[in-house]
Amino acid sequence: MKLTILIHCPDQSGIISSVTHFVHEYKGNIIYLDQHVDKEAGVFFMRLESEFENEIDISFFKQSFEKNLAQNYKMKWSLHRDGEKPKMAIFVSKYNHCIYDLLSRYHSGELLVDIPFIVSNHQDLKYIADQFQIPYYHIPVTKQTKTLAEEKQLELLKEYNVDFIVLARYMQILSSKVIDVFPKRIINIHHSFLPAFAGAKPYHAAFERGVKIIGATSHYVTAELDAGPIIEQDVTAVSHSHSIKDFISKGRDLEKIVLSRAVQLHVARKTIVYNNKTVIFS
Amino acid sequence: MKLTILIHCPDQSGIISSVTHFVHEYKGNIIYLDQHVDKEAGVFFMRLESEFENEIDISFFKQSFEKNLAQNYKMKWSLHRDGEKPKMAIFVSKYNHCIYDLLSRYHSGELLVDIPFIVSNHQDLKYIADQFQIPYYHIPVTKQTKTLAEEKQLELLKEYNVDFIVLARYMQILSSKVIDVFPKRIINIHHSFLPAFAGAKPYHAAFERGVKIIGATSHYVTAELDAGPIIEQDVTAVSHSHSIKDFISKGRDLEKIVLSRAVQLHVARKTIVYNNKTVIFS
């Protein structure tokens, strides 16, 4: 039996010692521990994986952890049991490279999630959902219908008990009505190395500026557009010889890899969000 | 005898054929030819290196090229003879990593320039100029003395017949009085992947934003701050575990390599500036 514990709390002396001692008393063998201190903010972060030879009483463990450690150190913490598969909804529009990448990883057992459904404002990618036999909900979005559309989306998300959402090049901006229900649980891919070229048409803007490097950024969605906590970024070299079409084509490879990496990090409980930034454990 | 020709002109059919034919008639053997067409702007760019078995009359070659080709195709062009060493002035402030990198390349014969002098608004780096036996002019700059300081700089630049200027982490903003005298001939290094984090304290801004990649950008200086044509960029990965101090330290390595690469490209006549962008030949 394996447990992963994520903690953050005000920095102070003795936390690691206390937590490892606690785990030790339950006969847990720590197989991974990484910690980080944000000195400016005075916050301590920790991720710990522990194996237990014998089955332990999780709810008792949790109660005891809360009472003996969490309250004392003012921790925000979460505990995850190995093998739990989170439910992940995918939102797409018309581009297929990100969803293909996610679904092929899912289908081959590399991405350990359940995918209850795919939502799109277009019919275009239904054939991919069909290829992978995943329910596909076509919910058109116009200025007029956006409120209604988001209500339908929220219903679906609730009905299927969705844990987190991946915007796999979903070209719509979510309103706070959706974002507030899934704080730090909506992952977007933006096709630039943020904060450069936030907003629409980043490849066009990059081409216009004459940059020698283009990038992609995966981040948690917040109310402010393209300004949420960054999970993962990558870049590739370009030159004057590349057209906007080339930028888009090269960018596709970045986008899908960066998004999939970010999703994997989220699923593996390796991310903590704090002060609009992320701590990403290795 | 080797000549390098740089050309740009309105795109039209037959240019390559005409130019190569012309060089061929002078018994030149083309050892390098690269061309680029900016289709949006309708502009043709070409770089050509040619070896001539016999010494040719350069001024006659130039006259003939101008009359038979350049006027016909409305070319802007330049011709460079192999072995000409451009005169490069270095402006610094207090950081030593970029100037050390440039001078060690210069000293070992890797960077084929003459360096008539180094200018600084501080005394701090005089010892490096002394190490390499290069004249060092200390010209302090304050709000009040800036105009006067730039006049002194221009005098020096004129006196030593300087071809181009390298701002090797010179922390002052040049006024258009200097820039206008050296259009497309002042190379700056900015410590971010532009256009992200233009202006002051880019590492602090990058840290604040929580990016996972930091970069450096070398560009030609124009009137608008950090907005000139980009010559070279590079990036390196960072994580939550890096402090601003770490960003600065990692950034130093980027800055010096990116600046030196840009200077090398300029010296090798591999850059053409057009529409606030660069064509960088390989």
Next chain:
Amino acid sequence: MKLTILIHCPDQSGIISSVTHFVHEYKGNIIYLDQHVDKEAGVFFMRLESEFENEIDISFFKQSFEKNLAQNYKMKWSLHRDGEKPKMAIFVSKYNHCIYDLLSRYHSGELLVDIPFIVSNHQDLKYIADQFQIPYYHIPVTKQTKTLAEEKQLELLKEYNVDFIVLARYMQILSSKVIDVFPKRIINIHHSFLPAFAGAKPYHAAFERGVKIIGATSHYVTAELDAGPIIEQDVTAVSHSHSIKDFISKGRDLEKIVLSRAVQLHVARKTIVYNNKTVIFS
């Protein structure tokens, strides 16, 4: 109408001038020209794209090119008309990441080929062929049946008039009987930065050696294992904290992207093989 011409021949003066003049006479507008001279080998390489306003007589153009240029300069050359889709066969074994990446690009129109069939020595990936509705031939290979299996493969390749083969993590070594029929037309992906870790289990060998970088290499297949001309390579950082399983997982992303890039370069006629090396045009 657009033509792409690939040329290599002994280096000598006047080739570019002659070829561009020739194209010009057919009222072709050169939209891309890149050339390379291997000085050690004394060989000239050129790739040229030209647009023709009017439809031209290709066979006449070819005849004339051969007679007036190719014979004179002892050129090996090929001419490709825009829009021709080469026929690409895919060989796989049990890993699905590379084939998924190729097929999703194919399906979205990013990869301009026809895929007449997929061959595998296992049944495992038939479901993917079915997802994309491509014929799947299961041809088991054992020591005893290898000769027979390759005969079947060659029959299929001939029947479908295949132009080139992609080994998308096909875990079998092809004999010269197949290789000789497709010289410079079989593309393999090897999961290391060759020449390091050629042969079996490169990730295990990389882990054992304690490298800080792992890579993937796509190359044309020759008689000698993993020693053919390299088309494309890429790498990613690893550390002591990564297990062999992590290497394999990170490697998957490299393999699929590197293989797909190599296939794209081949399809776009941007590769020339010479002296067991490649010239890759931009």
Next chain:
Amino acid sequence: MKLTILIHCPDQSGIISSVTHFVHEYKGNIIYLDQHVDKEAGVFFMRLESEFENEIDISFFKQSFEKNLAQNYKMKWSLHRDGEKPKMAIFVSKYNHCIYDLLSRYHSGELLVDIPFIVSNHQDLKYIADQFQIPYYHIPVTKQTKTLAEEKQLELLKEYNVDFIVLARYMQILSSKVIDVFPKRIINIHHSFLPAFAGAKPYHAAFERGVKIIGATSHYVTAELDAGPIIEQDVTAVSHSHSIKDFISKGRDLEKIVLSRAVQLHVARKTIVYNNKTVIFS
């Protein structure tokens, strides 16, 4: 007062808890803790930085650590006090880029070491030693004089109480007579991404093989040539258009940065060597 502790020992339950508890009892505040378990080898590694408000008795701390923890867990461990500057000798031959990079970092206070002397088998770089006012010992090495030369080197190393040696493109192979005296304390830079192209002339071999990526590797020197534990590697892209001279020029930038990074990691006590591999703490 700040202490850094490096530990490795057979993996078992309770180590982190015990060590952090021990430090806690001395009123140490742990500001950095990272650990790694090599599961195959069954070995536990840990690096810990701790700040102590009050001055503590180091020798008593060490004794107590040894008695209460190290013996119990069979630890190999070391303790380093902040601010100790190790003594680093530099061996060079004729290339100046690595030594310039090291000395400019040293001179600007970025590299916190003492450099008692530079040794070379040639006179060529004496001028750099003079620039930085560091003693330069010219010890020629021929087949006949190698034994004698190494004896002189060892005398110097002993006389100056040198802690570790950096081979900054020292083109000689050290015999085990020197290596045995500085186990895991000689850092070399090899100009290839090892294990590819070990031995002499790696850029020529890389060019011959037609690779698309070249690299540099810094490693601890062991008896077997270019086969010691790797500390740091980096690579850069090349193409058919680059000559061997270009490889060498691009390689220089890699070599100097990779070597300097490795030296910095060693000086910061972030490396542990085990089973011919390294654990590199972040």
